[in-house]
Amino acid sequence: MASSLKNPNVFIGPRQGAALNAFLKKNKYSSIFIICDSNTLKHCLSPLVLSCISLKEAEVIELEPGEDSKHIEVLGSIWQTLTDFGADKKSLIINLGGGVVSDIGGFAASTYKRGIDYINIPTTLLAIADASVGGKTGINFSGIKNLLGTITQPKAVFVDALFLKTLPTRHIINGFAEIIKIALVQDKKFFTAISHLKINSNYNNAAVIKKAISLKTGVIKKDPNEKSLRKILNFGHTIGHAVESLFLEKEYSLLHGEAIAIGMIVESYLCLTLKRITKTEFNLIHKSLAVNFKFYKIPAEDLARFVEYLSQDKKNINKTYLFALLKGIGKCDPQVKVSRAQTGKALAYYNSKIANAS
Structure with a gap:
């Protein structure tokens, strides 16, 4: 189901692989980077890749789970990885995770080469209800929550509540x-x-x-x-x-x-x-x-x-x-x-x- 919000398109429902695959084929991205934390890498990445053939060649950027990852050094490491793998203006970042992943991943996308596309695939109820929709991105700085960030809408959001089964x-x-x-x-x-x-x-x-x-x-x-x-x-x-x-x-x-x-x-x-x-x-x-x-x-x-x-x-x-x-x-x-x-x-x-x- 797509929302009436003009940007992004929000798709809600089980088994979103087909919709995601159609989206990726339509947009013809030059390269794809999946940002996840160690928890979503373990529990969510394989089912996602298996459901969407377009992700077979995607590069994976793994973060440590938790607020400590919303740090400028971690942001810098994401930019560096994008640079090392030759990301260009037609590259895509997929944020697979909770609010931390979508916050820092969206910030990385909105600033790299003055902005590349990103999409959110939220895996927590917090991210589904809040962080994944609306385009707020950011990191913590000097101990202050979300002091640095942008408002940059994701190209799309794919919500599959089945991911909630992985959560405590x-x-x-x-x-x-x-x-x-x-x-x-x-x-x-x-x-x-x-x-x-x-x-x-x-x-x-x-x-x-x-x-x-x-x-x-x-x-x-x-x-x-x-x-x-x-x-x-x-x-x-x-x-x-x-x-x-x-x-x-x-x-x-x-x-x-x-x-x-x-x-x-x-x-x-x-x-x-x-x-x-x-x-x-x-x-x-x-x-x-x-x-x-x-x-x-x-x-x-x-x-x-x-x-x-x-x-x-x-x-x-x-x-x-x-x-x-x-x-x-x-x-x-x-x-x-x-x-x-x-x-x-x-x-x-x-x-x-x-x-x-x-």
């Missing part, structure tokens, strides 16, 4: 955070339908996945370069990215969705204090997130560092915090000024009243 439960739950987010900012009825779901390793609800992708692509079609409306997709991410960056320094780091779940509950409390949602709505959001996510405390000794990360958020302008905040469940304003004092009170409430894990 924690990584399935990780992706569900982004599905909750798109429901909260776009569709109250959808949120109500999914708010009670307990996610396990067998989760593979094609209807929910298609709905989440449809909602996101609808936003991106109206604002591909994130000038206004698309910023609603940042709900939960101002606090969430700071949480994620902070915990990357810890022995136990959080996955992206786990951090965004914390971001959504803190930012929902901000919405409550600013009278943008009711107490009943806040409780519904809290209850929904608590079904699948732990709310880790932000240690008092780390608050100064946390504020540093907040101050580096790329959405800020003139040192002013700009949040995407709900206006009731199912609606969101893309840019709302929030003071440091208001943010501090929300964090204090979260640590004292909501956080249940350390």
Whole structure:
């Protein structure tokens, strides 16, 4: 099934080999490079190549799994490999993996020789619901999440939920955070339908996945370069990215969705204090997130560092915090000024009243 988004085409369904093969034959690429991590190399690469004869001669670039690969040195090694194998303007990068692979692979493609085509084949629920669609690419820099990057649309996205069978439960739950987010900012009825779901390793609800992708692509079609409306997709991410960056320094780091779940509950409390949602709505959001996510405390000794990360958020302008905040469940304003004092009170409430894990 192709979405209505003019670029990229999003194909959703099982056994995408035939569609991918037709796409590659139509575009006649001079060379193909598959970027994957060691997990997708082990579990996903062989089935993909077996299903698509056009990939028989593709070069494979393997990354280590995890956020540490979103580093400028790793990006440089990808550029070097492309150069060593003579990649040209008619070459293609295929990102086979989760959000890390699509983020850095898309960035490599968007900058190599001032841009070559790339496609995403997401293998995690997080990548399916978020990273693979929309064209945001990037790496972390100076300890700050996604500080460097581009908005460059993939040529196509091929979604096969069968890849989810390769994932542990924690990584399935990780992706569900982004599905909750798109429901909260776009569709109250959808949120109500999914708010009670307990996610396990067998989760593979094609209807929910298609709905989440449809909602996101609808936003991106109206604002591909994130000038206004698309910023609603940042709900939960101002606090969430700071949480994620902070915990990357810890022995136990959080996955992206786990951090965004914390971001959504803190930012929902901000919405409550600013009278943008009711107490009943806040409780519904809290209850929904608590079904699948732990709310880790932000240690008092780390608050100064946390504020540093907040101050580096790329959405800020003139040192002013700009949040995407709900206006009731199912609606969101893309840019709302929030003071440091208001943010501090929300964090204090979260640590004292909501956080249940350390």
